[in-house]
Amino acid sequence: MNFTSFAVFCAVYERTLLKTLRRPVPLTFSLVQPLMWMLFFGFLFHRYSVDNLPPGLQYLDFLLPGICCMTVLFGASQAGIELIRDMQTRFLARVLSTPASKVMMMAGKVLADASRLLLQAVLVLILGLALGAQVQLSLSILAIAAAGLLLFGIAFCSLSCWIALKARSQENMASFVHLVNMPLLFTSTALVPDKQMPGWLANLARF
Amino acid sequence: MELSSIINLQHIVKTYSPQLLALDNVSVSVLAQEFIGLTGGNGSGKSTLLKIIAGQLKPNQGKAEVFQRDAFKHASQLTREIGYISQDWALDPEMNGKALLYYFAALYGLNSTTAKQRIEALITEFDMQPFIARRVSTYSGGQMQRLHLAIGVIHQPKLLLLDEPSNSLDPSAKVFLWDFLKAYRQLGNTVLVVSHDLDCVQQYCSRVLMFEQGRIIADDTPMQLIQTHSQPVLHIKTADDIANQQALEQGLRQATGAMAIHCTVQTVSLNVSTRG
Numbered sequence: 001m002n003f004t005s006f007a008v009f010c011a012v013y014e015r016t017l018l019k020t021l022r023r024p025v026p027l028t029f030s031l032v033q034p035l036m037w038m039l040f041f042g043f044l045f046h047r048y049s050v051d052n053l054p055p056g057l058q059y060l061d062f063l064l065p066g067i068c069c070m071t072v073l074f075g076a077s078q079a080g081i082e083l084i085r086d087m088q089t090r091f092l093a094r095v096l097s098t099p100a101s102k103v104m105m106m107a108g109k110v111l112a113d114a115s116r117l118l119l120q121a122v123l124v125l126i127l128g129l130a131l132g133a134q135v136q137l138s139l140s141i142l143a144i145a146a147a148g149l150l151l152f153g154i155a156f157c158s159l160s161c162w163i164a165l166k167a168r169s170q171e172n173m174a175s176f177v178h179l180v181n182m183p184l185l186f187t188s189t190a191l192v193p194d195k196q197m198p199g200w201l202a203n204l205a206r207f
Numbered sequence: 208m209e210l211s212s213i214i215n216l217q218h219i220v221k222t223y224s225p226q227l228l229a230l231d232n233v234s235v236s237v238l239a240q241e242f243i244g245l246t247g248g249n250g251s252g253k254s255t256l257l258k259i260i261a262g263q264l265k266p267n268q269g270k271a272e273v274f275q276r277d278a279f280k281h282a283s284q285l286t287r288e289i290g291y292i293s294q295d296w297a298l299d300p301e302m303n304g305k306a307l308l309y310y311f312a313a314l315y316g317l318n319s320t321t322a323k324q325r326i327e328a329l330i331t332e333f334d335m336q337p338f339i340a341r342r343v344s345t346y347s348g349g350q351m352q353r354l355h356l357a358i359g360v361i362h363q364p365k366l367l368l369l370d371e372p373s374n375s376l377d378p379s380a381k382v383f384l385w386d387f388l389k390a391y392r393q394l395g396n397t398v399l400v401v402s403h404d405l406d407c408v409q410q411y412c413s414r415v416l417m418f419e420q421g422r423i424i425a426d427d428t429p430m431q432l433i434q435t436h437s438q439p440v441l442h443i444k445t446a447d448d449i450a451n452q453q454a455l456e457q458g459l460r461q462a463t464g465a466m467a468i469h470c471t472v473q474t475v476s477l478n479v480s481t482r483g
Contacts, residue, residue, distance in 0.1 A: 004316040011313035015302070022301050090297040094358075097263070099286045100314040 012108030064128040066190025076156035080164025114153030219269035229255040231421035244408035247418030261291040290364035300344035315362035349380040
């Protein structure tokens, strides 16, 4: 990577973050939504014991890491919307007519979104701990979790951007978000361990 | 010093659909440092030609070379030497003008020192200081056009292509724009501009290409075109009021064979052909 490519990466990275900060409503909503899940789901099922969990682990403790993943999932699935806006204002066409590396542009955009979502996940973790969830934390666990979430964010932001470039409209993009997010959430082990799921769903989750 | 040809188009045909022929066997060559105006009615093929030169469209037939390279195949390399300024402003309304200039400077590969110097120079030259720190969504049409133009020349292209840049501009903004293009050409660059503003084209351009139905129907200097194509109008003032204007027009038409005859209460105007 030469200096010019790095400068392109930095310019797109900075613009993506700046634009997110200038839209406080979606940013707040993407933080509030996982918190609502944690509050409603967490406290709704907190009274019940969940089988197959290590002794002493409450439902809220189990739920918190899943909600952190959900923060990244929901946020990443919306990453492509910005591209659609740029397409509609023809800004994207103008940007693509420059000699800048398209790979570096996409890398800047995806990494900016993924790193912002990682930060949001950390915030959700802190809020979850403040709500009383108990999670074993060590530096190595945090590093592995952060790396995993970052990779998950990068992958899902890339998918969202690809869909956006194909869909070309916010309505189509919204359909994608709903179509993918919910099944992915319920077939994951974010809300309950797979042993608690019906057989077919557990198989699907393992797949 | 003999100037070299920087654009060479040969037998260009472009169709958007079998029924829609945008360019019909167009051949034209452009020398360095020319200032060319492309005029003609809507849908006559001017913008399509500009997009082919910019490498944004591939012709169905023919050869399009810019700086001795195939315009479409080498489009990404040529973007360093070409500035294409479209009809749409294509600006991000949520960013401020200065941030946008720095953004495009990075995309065009300018290092930070050069970018800073050039952006400051552009802000001064385009008189953007009063508004450049504000968000683009708050700009007036003229301010957006200045920023749009500044972004288009930030990498100092040798060839500047503009598609109807003076649309919706007030008279002073229009004069500013055309003066800028003239000065840009005088720096040794080549300018091609699509415009319906015939007065400005006549005043500023060194050469005019007139389009009609996908063909170039005239290619000359503005002065030569006026001499060749214009017809002087003869105004005859009558001593008395013309009682039946319609009947007089009809009678004159039959007597002279001229179509363009117009009568008012005390005047008869008719086009006088210089060719026959």
